[in-house]
Amino acid sequence: MARKVGINDSDGNAVARYGQHEPIFLRFAYVNLPEAFSSGSGSLISGPEPEGRGGSLGTMPTWMPTWTSPRMPTLMTPRRVVAGGAAALLALAPAGVAVAETPPSFTISDPRITESSGLQASRQHPGVYWTHNDQDTAPNLYAIDGASGETLATITLAGVAGRDLEAISAGPEGDLYVGDIGDNYDGGWDEVWIYRLPEPAELADATVTPTVYPVRYDDGPRDAEALMVHPETGRVYIVSKKRDGGAALYAGPAALTDAGANVFERVADIDQWVTDGAFSPDGTRLLLRGYLSARMYRWDAETGLPEPLSRRVIPPGGQLQGESVTFTPDGATLMFGAEGAASSVDPVELRGELLPESAAPDEDGENEEVDAAGDPSEGNGGDAAEDEGDDDVTISAGLATTLVVGALIVLGVRRLLRGAKGG
Numbered sequence: 001m002a003r004k005v006g007i008n009d010s011d012g013n014a015v016a017r018y019g020q021h022e023p024i025f026l027r028f029a030y031v032n033l034p035e036a037f038s039s040g041s042g043s044l045i046s047g048p049e050p051e052g053r054g055g056s057l058g059t060m061p062t063w064m065p066t067w068t069s070p071r072m073p074t075l076m077t078p079r080r081v082v083a084g085g086a087a088a089l090l091a092l093a094p095a096g097v098a099v100a101e102t103p104p105s106f107t108i109s110d111p112r113i114t115e116s117s118g119l120q121a122s123r124q125h126p127g128v129y130w131t132h133n134d135q136d137t138a139p140n141l142y143a144i145d146g147a148s149g150e151t152l153a154t155i156t157l158a159g160v161a162g163r164d165l166e167a168i169s170a171g172p173e174g175d176l177y178v179g180d181i182g183d184n185y186d187g188g189w190d191e192v193w194i195y196r197l198p199e200p201a202e203l204a205d206a207t208v209t210p211t212v213y214p215v216r217y218d219d220g221p222r223d224a225e226a227l228m229v230h231p232e233t234g235r236v237y238i239v240s241k242k243r244d245g246g247a248a249l250y251a252g253p254a255a256l257t258d259a260g261a262n263v264f265e266r267v268a269d270i271d272q273w274v275t276d277g278a279f280s281p282d283g284t285r286l287l288l289r290g291y292l293s294a295r296m297y298r299w300d301a302e303t304g305l306p307e308p309l310s311r312r313v314i315p316p317g318g319q320l321q322g323e324s325v326t327f328t329p330d331g332a333t334l335m336f337g338a339e340g341a342a343s344s345v346d347p348v349e350l351r352g353e354l355l356p357e358s359a360a361p362d363e364d365g366e367n368e369e370v371d372a373a374g375d376p377s378e379g380n381g382g383d384a385a386e387d388e389g390d391d392d393v394t395i396s397a398g399l400a401t402t403l404v405v406g407a408l409i410v411l412g413v414r415r416l417l418r419g420a421k422g423g
Contacts, residue, residue, distance in 0.1 A: 102333050102347040103127075105316075106149040109342065113142055113151075117225065118168035118276065119324035119337045119345065120176065124199050128152060129345065131324065131337065132165050134182055139165060139195075141178065143203050146335075146345070153203040157210050160195055166323075167227035167276060172234050174199050178210070179227030181238060187221040191261065194227065194236065213256040218265045224250075225323065226277035226288060235304070238264055239288060242273040251304065268305050275323045280331045280356035287334060289315060289325045294336075296354050309353055316346035331356040 108116060108131070117134035127146040132139075139162025143153040157178070164182030171177055178195040195210040215238070226239040236252040250264035273290035279299070280286075286297040286306050294313040297306035315322050315336045324337035328347075332355065337345045350359070 102349045103146060103328055103335065105344055105346045106144075106146055107342055107344050108144055108337075109149045110142060110144075110151040111341065112136075112140075113343075114341045115339045116337050116343055117166050117182075117323045117339065118179070119326045119335060120168045120170050120278075121326045121329055121335065122199065123170050123174045123329070124201060125152075125203060126329070128203070129326065129335065130168055130176065130199075132168060132178065134165055134323075134339075136162065136165070138162065139178075139180075141168070141176070143200075144345075149345075153200065154205045155197075155200065156207045157195055157197070158207050159209050160212060161193065163189075163192075166225040169227055169229040169236075169278070170199070170231070171196075171229040172231050177227065177229050177236065179224070179238065181215065181224045181227060183221060183223040186223045190221055191216055192224075194256065194262075196256075211258050213258055214261045215252070216261045216263050217250060218263055225275045228277045228279050228286065230279055230283050230299075231281055232283040232301070233304075237277075239270055239274045239277055241275065242270075242290075246271060247274045249306065270306075276325050278326050278334075280327050280359075281329060282331060282356045282358035284357040285327075285331075285354070287313065287325055287327070289322060289336065291320065291322050294325070294334075296350075298353075311352060311354055313348060313350075313354065316344075316348065318344075319346070327356075331359040 113131065113133060115133040115135065116131045118130075118132055120130045122128040122130060122143070125143070129144045129146055130141055131144055132141050139157040139160055141155040141157070142151050143155070144150070145152050161180060163180055164184065165178060165180050166182040167179035169177045169179075175196050176199050178197075180193040180195060183189045183192065192215045194213040194215055196213065197208050197210040200206065223241045224238050225241050228237045228239075229235070230237070233254075235254060236256060238250045238252070240247050240250070247270040248266050249268040249270055251267045252264050253262055256262050270288065272288060272293065272295055274288050275290055277286060277288040283301070284299055286299050288295055288297070292315065294315050296309045296311070296313055298309055299305075300307055313334065315325075319336060319338040321339045322336055323339050324345075326335050327333070328335060332350055334348045334350065335345050336348060337343060350356075355361075
């Protein structure tokens with residue numbers, strides 16, 4: 001069965017920690033690569049190690065390491081199929097396996113952008129993403145080309161504090177909303193701000209004076225990094241980061257005012273660490289991410305509250321300080337970003353119940369519903385909803401490539417060792 005390795009804590013758990021962020025566990029899962037691809041799914045299949053692990057290349061299995069958070073499901077879940085769209089998988093997959101196209105990964109090349117803390121896919125310029133530093137020499141927004149990673153335009157916000165920009169979101173009318181909502185003192189600021197400006201019709205450097213909305217919380221000041229504008233109602237929501245007492249979702253007034261404080265009311269508890277969030281373009285899904293994990297929610301239009309889904313989303317590997325996320329305009333893919341110089345923005349394709357309603361497959365039988373792990377599903381939830389603690393997951397193509405390459409390396413080493421012993 002799966003084995004944990006690493007540094008044991010006082011309770012005997014194998015754990016490695018990144019700063020003060022979420023713990024990471026390293027697990028080894030048994031993977032039979034030939035079986036995975038002979039199944040016709042073109043995906044990896046994992047499960048308990050059977051007896052008699054020897055055999056030819058066509059049958060020999062191997063062991064593969066995977067990193068997980070203690071509150072996330074393991075990437076290689078027993079008897080589950082893990083999704084991937086990597087080039088390595090495409091090369092090995094049998095003919096006829098359908099693989100959906102996803103936007104490419106890109107690296108932000110602008111040396112000024114070292115703390116990308118928010119991400120929003122442009123509504124007017126296909127393939128362009130807006131981002132910003134959380135603290136900058138000036139409160140700037142950067143339009144990034146999703147193909148090259150180059151900056152196409154810099155918009156400077158005039159007349160604002162720009163104290164700790166943490167999020168950016170697009171409203172139903174196409175305006176950009178920027179959340180100056182960070183509070184590293186965790187309650188040290190009585191008031192934070194939201195800045196609103198039209199998205200430029202042309203991508204060129206400019207200085208813009210935005211509308212400023214003062215913000216207070218009904219239960220007192222707090223640190224927050226996620227701001228989302230619902231694309232149908234235009235209501236603005238903020239999620240606190242998660243300190244003592246956990247994270248929470250706050251709803252703003254139906255219409256914001258620049259004439260006085262806008263009081264955001266606590267409407268739901270959120271049981272995760274939150275560094276950013278995004279509504280799907282149709283408003284039926286809400287994705288909240290942390291440094292190393294993420295969770296999708298179904299948005300209830302009647303109550304205006306989120307309902308957690310059983311299937312999980314795993315952000316791309318290597319984003320140890322993941323602080324941004326956005327849906328692509330079609331709602332079928334999430335783009336995850338991170339802080340740091342030359343940081344990458346990577347796609348994760350959505351499947352099954354994770355898909356927004358507008359992006360879900362047709363119900364005429366031609367497009368069978370596919371769950372988060374790449375398997376045809378009998379309905380939303382499936383056995384993942386029935387099996388608590390054994391959730392399906394969806395992962396990025398880049399992470400899938402890493403896992404496959406690692407598995408092949410281990411497989412090759414095992415064969416060399418066996419050959420040496422036989423000789």
